[in-house]
Amino acid sequence: MSKFGETGPGVPPTLCLRGVELWQSWLSPAEQQAMLAEIRAVAARAPLFVPVTPSGKTMSVRMTAAGRFGWVTDKAGYRYEPHHPDGMDWPPIPPSVLAAWEALSGSARAPECCLVNYYPPGARMGMHQDRDEADFGEPVLSISLGDEALFRIGNATRGGKTESVWLRSGDVLRMAGDARLLFHGIDRVKDGSSALLRDAGRINLTLRVVT
Numbered sequence: 001m002s003k004f005g006e007t008g009p010g011v012p013p014t015l016c017l018r019g020v021e022l023w024q025s026w027l028s029p030a031e032q033q034a035m036l037a038e039i040r041a042v043a044a045r046a047p048l049f050v051p052v053t054p055s056g057k058t059m060s061v062r063m064t065a066a067g068r069f070g071w072v073t074d075k076a077g078y079r080y081e082p083h084h085p086d087g088m089d090w091p092p093i094p095p096s097v098l099a100a101w102e103a104l105s106g107s108a109r110a111p112e113c114c115l116v117n118y119y120p121p122g123a124r125m126g127m128h129q130d131r132d133e134a135d136f137g138e139p140v141l142s143i144s145l146g147d148e149a150l151f152r153i154g155n156a157t158r159g160g161k162t163e164s165v166w167l168r169s170g171d172v173l174r175m176a177g178d179a180r181l182l183f184h185g186i187d188r189v190k191d192g193s194s195a196l197l198r199d200a201g202r203i204n205l206t207l208r209v210v211t
């Protein structure tokens with residue numbers, strides 16, 4: 001049972017899509033700025049890198065991570081690693097990000113990975129499942145910062161009908177229960193739709209229990 005009891009976090013989501021819960025504008029503009037400053041400090045210590053899929057394709061997002069583990073991909077495959085590709089430890093998960101997990105995850109465990117995805121103009125993320133973690137009973141929490149992104153949610157197997165929703169800066173998503181293994185992706189990002197970042201683009205933080 002979660003520390004919230006069987007009912008999950010106390011704050012009700014503003015929207016629920018196929019079991020994916022969305023809290024729109026959960027972070028105020030000031031909270032978004034504070035979180036962004038902490039994420040910039042993470043990227044200063046653990047630089048954004050270019051992920052390459054096992055098949056050798058360069059992904060259009062740039063990645064880094066905080067926490068005990070970071071998710072990496074290269075020709076050797078998809079996996080969690082305790083070190084950045086350049087060899088340094090991943091920085092600790094920032095306090096503001098941990099606070100969002102505490103408030104909304106419904107998990108009794110601490111997050112072990114905060115994946116940082118940076119979407120430059122034109123970047124997208126194809127439909128995929130998150131299944132490199134050991135316990136699918138643990139939720140995934142996602143925080144959007146910067147430009148708006150068209151998020152697509154599908155099914156537990158590839159293909160079939162999908163539904164889409166725009167994710168805006170300050171929105172938080174929770175994937176738990178049956179929603180945890182749904183296919184999902186980001187079709188596009190709307191350039192210049194947010195003034196939060198000093199450059200165009202979007203940052204997505206994804207919090208996960210890995211082990």
Ligand code: MD3
Pocket residue numbers: 020115117125130140142149173175179180181182183184185186204206
């Ligand atoms: C639905 N990131 O890092 S976040 C990822 O916006 C990822 O960068 C996207 O998918 C992004 O793996 C989408 C929303 C999200 C994250 C994990 C999920 C949706 C999910 C896991 C299961 C179902």
Ligand code: FE
Pocket residue numbers: 128129130184
């Ligand atoms: Fe994902």
